[in-house]
Amino acid sequence: MIGACRARDFGCIFKLVKARAGIYPSMIARRCDLTPSRVGEVIAGRRQLLHMDVIERISDGLHIPGHMLGLARRAWEAPAGLTVTPREPAEERIPPDEPLVAALPGADVDSVLALTAERDLSPSTLDALHSSIADYWRRDDEHGGETLRPAVVGQLRYVVDLLKEQRPAPFRDGLHSIAAELARLTGWTYFDARQYNQARAYFTESLALAKTIGDHTFMANVLACMSLQATYQDKPGDALALVSAAQDQARAVLGTTPRVLAMLAMREAFAHATLGDQDATHTAISEAHTHFGRITTGDPDPAWVAYFNEPKLIADTGIAHGRLGEAALAEPLIADALRREDQASHRGRAFHAVWLARTQLQRGKLDEACHTAMDALVPAAAVSSQRVVGHLREFHAQLEPFRREPAAVAYEARLRDVLPGRVSGSPRP
Incomplete structure (x- = not known):
């Protein structure tokens, strides 16, 4: 090598x-x-x-x-000059008149405490970890994942550390499942921040953890996330290949729920729409609605697919049509989904409002489009999401031909007021 x-x-x-x-x-x-x-x-x-x-x-x-x-040191490498050599402990000298600052325990203290901590697991321990993941997802949806990421990565390292010890099979499988979920969540926070290489690394790690325990349904979930990322990176061929692999994983499991199959079919629709394949997109949308219509109360849905409710199905259907340029079909669907969407879902509301504004602009409804985009600014300001900001920038650029119109001028002023510094400069084509 x-x-x-x-x-x-x-x-x-x-x-x-x-x-x-x-x-x-x-x-x-x-x-x-x-x-x-x-x-x-x-x-x-x-x-x-x-x-x-x-x-x-x-x-x-x-x-x-x-x-x-022959390259410079990469950002992910250890800092230059960092070495670890055995030496006698030296007495720390504090300069005179320098105030003592309380510090958080470092790795050495953690290592000492780990020797005395209880490492026995019980079902309640796994339940607590799953509950924390559910809470992380809720907070990610409401506020964005950037500030959560250190806590999530820390918990991922903790769980991986637990896996280094011998455990009974049920606990070991449970820990692998939790680690896979935490790795996917970390990948998602990087994806939402548009840091795609880091996101892919964590998604790949999540995929490997799920594969270790043969959790094909969760593997399908991770592959679907990677497919969505590929659409954002303008790699529709990769998006289609990844979602096809996700569907293969889901079909390998007897009893995959209709909600999971509906979500995967909609991701397939996104990939076809990004490729500009109208017939395949419409077929995948139809399959998504057929699967969703088969959902019954009491279906054993995984927790991670609970977000895919009826408003989400409708919004995604509208976005798929929007990606094809079918604005007349997209606009009423996204508008209906927005009316029914949870008010606490700041990122989702901002994201869908921008899509609605884009379809309205495509239909020549400049005043409505600018008004809708203004509605998107409030939830966008409440959540830290470079993905949402990216959509706002794209809409901002689409206003270039109309920048002197009163509605566009009003939107520009509101944009600078609500999101100072996050979307700057004049709109560009």
């Missing part, structure tokens, strides 16, 4: 990571933001990778230290 990196022989590098780390070409492509065909050509020796931005993506995607590829 050292020799291959020195020569920047990426064909050899890709073969080594497949043979030694089990990272197959399709995974290399996803991690390094390359197409599978391009990875295949490199492995076959028909293509060379010379551009620095591509080499940096490979370094980050495969976690190859920068110096091995």
